[in-house]
Amino acid sequence: xxxxxxxxxxxxxxxxxxxxxxxxxxxxxxxxxxxxxxxxxxxxxxxxxxxxxxxxxxxxxxxxxxxxxxxxxxxxxxxxxxxxxxxxxxxxxxxxxxxxxxxxxxxxxxxxxxxxxxxxxxxxxxxxxxxxxxxxxxxxxxxxxxxxxxxxxxxxxxxxxxxxxxxxxxxxxxxxxxxxxxxxxxxxxxxxxxxxxxxxxxxxxxxxxxxxxxxxxxxxxxxxxxxxxxxxxxxxxxxxxxxxxxxxxxxxxxxxxxxxxxxxxxxxxxxxxxxxxxxxxxxx
Amino acid sequence: xxxxxxxxxxxxxxxxxxxxxxxxxxxxxxxxxxxxxxxxxxxxxxxxxxxxxxxxxxxxxxxxxxxxxxxxxxxxxxxxxxxxxxxxxxxxxxxxxxxxxxxxxxxxxxxxxxxxxxxxxxxxxxxxxxxxxxxxxxxxxxxxxxxxxxxxxxxxxxxxxxxxxxxxxxxxxxxxxxxxxxxxxxxxxxxxxxxxxxxxxxxxxxxxxxxxxxxxxxxxxxxxxxxxxxxxxxxxxxxxxxxxxxxxxxxxxxxxxxxxxxxxxxxxxxxxxxxxxxxxxxxxxxxxxxxxxxxxxxx
Numbered sequence: 001x002x003x004x005x006x007x008x009x010x011x012x013x014x015x016x017x018x019x020x021x022x023x024x025x026x027x028x029x030x031x032x033x034x035x036x037x038x039x040x041x042x043x044x045x046x047x048x049x050x051x052x053x054x055x056x057x058x059x060x061x062x063x064x065x066x067x068x069x070x071x072x073x074x075x076x077x078x079x080x081x082x083x084x085x086x087x088x089x090x091x092x093x094x095x096x097x098x099x100x101x102x103x104x105x106x107x108x109x110x111x112x113x114x115x116x117x118x119x120x121x122x123x124x125x126x127x128x129x130x131x132x133x134x135x136x137x138x139x140x141x142x143x144x145x146x147x148x149x150x151x152x153x154x155x156x157x158x159x160x161x162x163x164x165x166x167x168x169x170x171x172x173x174x175x176x177x178x179x180x181x182x183x184x185x186x187x188x189x190x191x192x193x194x195x196x197x198x199x200x201x202x203x204x205x206x207x208x209x210x211x212x213x214x215x216x217x218x219x220x221x222x223x224x225x226x227x228x229x230x231x232x233x234x235x236x237x238x239x240x241x242x243x244x245x246x247x248x249x250x251x252x253x254x255x256x257x258x259x260x261x262x263x264x265x266x267x268x269x270x271x272x273x274x275x276x277x278x279x280x281x282x283x284x
Numbered sequence: 285x286x287x288x289x290x291x292x293x294x295x296x297x298x299x300x301x302x303x304x305x306x307x308x309x310x311x312x313x314x315x316x317x318x319x320x321x322x323x324x325x326x327x328x329x330x331x332x333x334x335x336x337x338x339x340x341x342x343x344x345x346x347x348x349x350x351x352x353x354x355x356x357x358x359x360x361x362x363x364x365x366x367x368x369x370x371x372x373x374x375x376x377x378x379x380x381x382x383x384x385x386x387x388x389x390x391x392x393x394x395x396x397x398x399x400x401x402x403x404x405x406x407x408x409x410x411x412x413x414x415x416x417x418x419x420x421x422x423x424x425x426x427x428x429x430x431x432x433x434x435x436x437x438x439x440x441x442x443x444x445x446x447x448x449x450x451x452x453x454x455x456x457x458x459x460x461x462x463x464x465x466x467x468x469x470x471x472x473x474x475x476x477x478x479x480x481x482x483x484x485x486x487x488x489x490x491x492x493x494x495x496x497x498x499x500x501x502x503x504x505x506x507x508x509x510x511x512x513x514x515x516x517x518x519x520x521x522x523x524x525x526x527x528x529x530x531x532x533x534x535x536x537x538x539x540x541x542x543x544x545x546x547x548x549x550x551x552x553x554x555x556x557x558x559x560x561x562x563x564x565x566x567x568x569x570x571x572x573x574x575x576x577x578x579x580x581x582x583x
Contacts, residue, residue, distance in 0.1 A: 059343070106371070113342065117366050123332040124367055127339020127347075134321050154331045154363075161332045165324075 001217050005047075009213045012081060013042040014268070017241045019077030019090055021264050027094040028255025029102060030070035032245060033146065036177035036210075036236040037071045038078075041144070043216040045078050050139065053084055056109055062139050063112050063128050067121035068146035068175065069103045075111065076100060084110045119152030121145075122172065126162055129170040129229075137169075144173045148180025151189050156201070162229040163202035170229040171220075172203070175210065177238040183249050198231040210234025242267055244274045285420045287311055287378075287439055291348060292318055294427060301427075302340050305350040306333045306360075308380055311437065312350055330355045334363035334375070341373035346427065349375060353382040353395030353436070357402060364432070369405040374430045377402075382412075382436040383470055383520030384554065384562055391553035400525020402434040403498045409433040410498040412469035417442035418449075422495065425451045436469045443476050446493070454501040455493040456508075462581050464490030464512040466505075468497065468527060471518050474563060477570030482577060489577070494527060502534050509535075514543035516580055518573065523548040545580040547573065 016038050024031040045051065049062040066075060080087040085108060092098035099107035103116030115121050125143035132139055149155060162170055176194070178185055185191050198205040204226045208215040216234075223230045238252075239245040242264055245254070256264065256276070263274035292315055295301035303315050304324045316323045326333040330351050337347035349356070356379050357364075368375045379398060386393040403410045409431050413419035416439045426433050429451075447455050458479060467475045472493050482489045490512050492504065508515075517528040528546040535544065547568070555565045563569040567576065 113338075113367075114370055117362060120335060120363065120367050123335025123363065124339040124342070126332065127336035127341075128343055129339075130324065130336060131340050131343035131345060154335070157329045157332050158335070161326050161329055161336070164327065 001214050006213050009042055009046060012046055013038050014241070015081055016042060016074065016077035017268055018265065019080055019087065020073040021242070021268060022261055023073045023076070023090065023093045024254040024264075025256050025258055025261045028253060029073050029093070030252060031073070031254040032179065032238040032248070032251040033068065033071040033175070033177065034073040035240045035242065036238045037074045037144065037175045038240065039211045039213070040173065040175065040216060040234045040236070041074050041078055043213055043220075044142065045082065047217070048220050049142070051110075053082065056084070060137060060139050062142065063125070064142045064144065065112055065115070065121040065125045065128075066104055066144050067115055067125075068118065068144060068149050069115035071146075071175070072102070072104045072111075075104060076108070079108065079110045082110075118146070118149040119154035122155050122158035123161070125170060126158055126165070126167060129162075129167040130165060132169055133167065139169070141170045142173060143170070144175060146180070147174055147176045147178065147185050147191060150174070150191055151180070159198070159201040159203065159229075166227060167229045168226050171223050172229065172231045174231065174233045175236055176233050177236045178247070179238045179249060179252065181252050194233055198233070202228055204228065204230040205233065206231070207233040207235065210236040211240060242274070244276055287416070287419060287423075287437065288314060290420055290423060291315065294424070295319055295322060298346075300344060300346045302337075302345045302347045303350075304333055304337055304347050306330045306355070308351045311378065311380060311439075330360035331363050334360040335367050337375045338363070338367035338371065338373050341368070341375050342371070346374045346376060348378055348427070350378045350380060352393060353379040353386070353398055354393050356380075357395055357398045357434070361401060364402075365405050368432050369408060372407045373432060375432050376427055377432070377434045378437050379435060380437050382438075384559065384566075384568065385438065385470055386556075387559040387562055388556050390556040394553055396521050396549050396554070397525065398434070398436070399497050399521050399527070400529070403525070403530070405432070407431055408498065409496075411496055412436040413438055413495065414446070414469060414472035414493050415440050415442040418446050418493070418495070421446055421449045425449060438470055440470065440473065443473055449495065452496055452499045452501060454495050454504050456490070456504065457493055458489065458491040459511065460488040460490035461512055462488045463514045463516055463577065464492060464508050465516050465518055465577070466492045466494055466527060466531065467518040468494040469520065471520050471568065474568060474570045474573055475518055478573040478577065481570060481574045485574075485578075487578075487581065497527065497530060500530050500534060502538070505531065505534055506538065506540065509540050509542045514545060514580060516545045516547065516577055518547045518568075520568065521548055523550050543583070547576055
């Protein structure tokens with residue numbers, strides 16, 4: 001990937017983060033998980049998926065299912081930047097007048113399916129991938145899962161079936177930000193060694209830096225021509241872009257005051273540390 | 285016509301249909317050969333089967349999914365409620381060995397809360413054909429809708445010639461002023477026998493094959509309420525949430541006052557064994573039903 005393209009993707013991702021941060025106020029949102037997934041989702045929507053404003057309902061489009069759900073602010077921000085929804089609409093976050101809330105729903109153009117209950121969309125993705133294969137389609141299916149989500153047994157059940165049916169058009173993407181709701185994954189239900197686990201389920205597995213656009217491009221070019229489903233583990237940082245909340249167990253769901261949001265935006269855009277003395281943290 | 289033949293014919297005529305099973309092939313054993321890649325066995329994975337069915341339906345398919353009733357309704361419940369139900373996708377659940385038909389399996393396999401659970405999902409249609417003839421009569425209309433549906437499968441031979449099925453309508457088999465039995469699924473069999481015994485004793489007993497638990501044929505209930513002395517619901521289901529509850533909800537909502545009695549499982553599992561013995565043990569055989577119904581009438 002050339003330097004110019006990387007800069008364009010980085011600038012896009014920064015604009016997305018600027019959409020996300022204000023949603024962490026006046027009711028709040030799952031800020032940490034949203035920020036960890038921004039770069040990998042930016043790469044997919046901007047540079048990889050066969051998906052654009054004109055083909056969102058086309059049966060030959062690529063499908064991206066956001067199984068972890070609570071990082072949907074990243075989708076809202078990306079869709080606003082892509083012009084699929086009006087950026088102004090994001091001000092309706094949590095208003096009952098709109099459909100912009102803590103988990104994805106299909107009233108938002110570009111959202112393929114609702115989620116929020118963890119471990120649901122791996123199997124839904126399998127159904128879509130099966131149908132594409134039955135019809136002889138060329139399109140691909142991507143399912144983004146959280147690392148905490150991997151606690152759910154239904155994820156592993158789905159992997160067994162994906163392997164059995166050799167769904168070569170299906171890629172599971174793990175946003176490995178190392179945290180689940182309230183604590184580090186390895187302090188509660190250890191997940192490692194993840195590569196070995198997925199490989200033992202028959203998945204062609206890659207592990208990359210999920211904030212590195214070069215690595216993302218390389219990994220997603222490697223999935224073509226495989227004989228079965230694949231996994232890409234993206235090592236990420238929860239809260240990426242806001243050093244004052246990065247990689248902290250207590251920054252899952254965030255509900256900051258307006259002055260704090262302004263400080264966080266300064267930190268995001270100008271690199272000064274935010275002063276969060278009066279922060280209003282909610283751990284759910 | 286058998287269930288399997290009807291499903292095969294339906295799927296061959298309409299390629300929207302996909303036959304799925306969580307390795308419960310009793311009803312669909314011969315279909316892999318005729319349906320090819322439109323037959324999908326996900327193994328013993330009821331959850332993944334329902335999720336994948338939702339995905340297939342998202343792409344325009346109508347999956348007909350098969351598993352034992354207890355696991356289809358309960359193991360996969362959240363996938364049915366959340367992935368199928370919220371999106372209101374046309375996934376058709378075929379539920380094998382519901383109610384007492386799990387005979388010797390024991391409480392792990394007793395689906396006697398299935399009606400209660402499935403009707404709680406917004407948009408889900410719920411049916412209980414009385415026998416194989418009734419099943420074959422009803423299924424084409426059940427599968428024709430664009431809603432998710434749950435069907436208690438019953439392939440036992442019919443004891444009578446059924447009337448044509450009108451979607452959402454119950455089948456009134458007999459009229460009777462002394463009482464009217466409302467029942468569904470397998471329990472129609474014993475109810476028909478009980479009806480005969482009661483008739484021999486001089487009672488005028490009505491009998492309704494409910495057919496649909498949701499949508500519920502309230503019009504018939506309203507009509508019968510003025511023609512019969514009491515309602516008696518008979519079901520191989522917990523008292524909670526099944527036909528008795530549905531009837532009670534309808535009567536209260538419509539301010540209809542009529543004595544109403546129930547024969548159902550009251551907050552306990554039934555004793556497993558051979559079906560005929562289970563019925564006697566649980567007081568669900570025709571002879572036991574007659575005794576209970578006589579008591580209700582004389583109250």
